[in-house]
Amino acid sequence: MTRTFTNPVINENFPDPFVLRVGEWYYAYGTNGGGNDVPVQRSRDLVNWSFVGNALAGQPRWARAGLTWAPEVMAFAPDRYVLYYTTRDTLSDRQCVGAAVATRPEGPFTDSSERPLVCQADLGGSIDASPFRDTDGQRYLLWKNDGNCCNLSTGIYVQKLGADGVSLVGTEKLLISNDALWEGAVVEAPSLHVQDGYYYLLYSGASYDNETYAVGYATARTLTGPYTKAPDPVVVTSGQVVGPGHQTVVTDGAGQTWLAYHAWTLGAVGDASGGQRSMRLDRIGFKGGRVLFGGVTLTPQPVPTP
Numbered sequence: 598m599t600r601t602f603t604n605p606v607i608n609e610n611f612p613d614p615f616v617l618r619v620g621e622w623y624y625a626y627g628t629n630g631g632g633n634d635v636p637v638q639r640s641r642d643l644v645n646w647s648f649v650g651n652a653l654a655g656q657p658r659w660a661r662a663g664l665t666w667a668p669e670v671m672a673f674a675p676d677r678y679v680l681y682y683t684t685r686d687t688l689s690d691r692q693c694v695g696a697a698v699a700t701r702p703e704g705p706f707t708d709s710s711e712r713p714l715v716c717q718a719d720l721g722g723s724i725d726a727s728p729f730r731d732t733d734g735q736r737y738l739l740w741k742n743d744g745n746c747c748n749l750s751t752g753i754y755v756q757k758l759g760a761d762g763v764s765l766v767g768t769e770k771l772l773i774s775n776d777a778l779w780e781g782a783v784v785e786a787p788s789l790h791v792q793d794g795y796y797y798l799l800y801s802g803a804s805y806d807n808e809t810y811a812v813g814y815a816t817a818r819t820l821t822g823p824y825t826k827a828p829d830p831v832v833v834t835s836g837q838v839v840g841p842g843h844q845t846v847v848t849d850g851a852g853q854t855w856l857a858y859h860a861w862t863l864g865a866v867g868d869a870s871g872g873q874r875s876m877r878l879d880r881i882g883f884k885g886g887r888v889l890f891g892g893v894t895l896t897p898q899p900v901p902t903p
Contacts, residue, residue: 601897602644602878604838605862610873611636613786615669615727616643616847616857619702621903623847625857625876626652626680628666635668635682637703643849643857643878643901652680654705657695659712661685664692667786667843670702671728671736671762679762680706681726681738686713691722692743696763714738714763715756721746725843728758729789731820738765739772739787739798751775753787753800755821770821772798779803779811779830786843789820790854792883796820799888801842802830810840812858816886831890837862838877838893846881851902856881860893 607614611627618624625638625646633651640646652670656662661684668682678699686693693716697706715723715738722743729737736758744751752774757766775784780802790797796817803809812832815824832841841860848854859874880898882889 600900602900603897604877604879604894605860605875606644606878607638607646607876609875611638611876612859612874613667613725613843614857614859614876615667615845617670617672617702618847619672622702624649624670624702626668626670627876628668629663634663634665635680635704635706639703642903643847643855649703652699652704652706653682653697654707656684657697657708657710659686659688659710660695661687667725669727669845671730672702673736673760673762676700677762678702678706679728680704681714681728683724683726686716686718686722688712689716689718689722691716691718692724692746693718694723694726694740698763710763714765715740717742720744721749721751723754725786727787727789728762729755732791736762737789737820739789741785741787745782751782751784753784753798772822772824773800773815773826775802777802777813777826777828779809780813781809788845790846790883791820793885794818795883795886796824797883797888798824799844799846801844805840805842808834808839810834810842812842812844812856814888827888831888832856832858832893835893836895838895840874841877841893849901849903853901854881854883855879855901856890862895
C-alpha cells in the first residue's frame, strides 16, 4: 500500500523554509518564531518533522536582536556548515546578510564577524541569501537587494563564495529585476537549480501577505546569464492555499525533485491577514528550460522516497 501525505507538512508557523539533506536526514530551517532566531526541524522522509531547536547561537555584534529571517545552510565539509541569514544591521539600519558557522547541521551556528557579509545599504539593504554549488564545484551566493523598503527597484544578485563560505570573491552581478507586471515592486527569495545544461532561477514576487504572492522562474545556459523569464508565475494562489512562495528545491532518495514552500491556508490554520505560513511540499520537474509544476495541493499524494 502506497503511503500518502497531505499538505502542510509542517502545520505551524514556519515561513521562508529551506531544506538541506545530510545523510539520511533532512533539516528544515525557518524565519524566527516561537522564541527562536532560526528554528530547525528534522525529518527522514520530508513529511514527518520534529523540532530540534534554535540553530543560531545569538546575534553578531553588528546586528539588532529579534529580526532574523530567511535562513539557508550549505555544507562545506562534514564538520563545517555555514548558515546564511538576514538580520538588521545597526550601523546602516538596513536588513543585511550574515554568515554563521557550525560543526553540525542543527547548530549551534556562531557568527563572530565584525560586519555583514552582504549589505547594499544604498539599495535598501540585502536579504534572502541562498547558496549554490555549481557542477564544477564552485560555490556562489545569491541574494536580493531590499529596495522595496524605500521605493527602489529590487533585483537578484549573485557572487562567488570563498572556500571558507564566509567571504565573497570578485564582484556581484545583477541577474534579474522586477520588470514583470505580476511581480509588482518585488522579486525576492532566489533559489538556483541546474539540470541538463539549464540554470533555473526560481524566485518569489509581489506581496508576501496576500494572494498576489507567487513563484516565477528565469532560465539561462550559463550561471551568470543572461536569464530569460517565463511570462507567468508557476506557483500561484489556488483555493484555500494563498500566497505560496519563498521556495526551495529538494531531491529525495529516488532522485525526484520537490518544491518546499510556505503559504497561508484560509479557513484552516491561518490566513493572510494575521495567520501563519506553514510549510508545504509538492513535486516539481525541470525539462528543456521549462519548469513543470502541477499546482499547489491539499489532497493526498505519495510520500517521497527517503
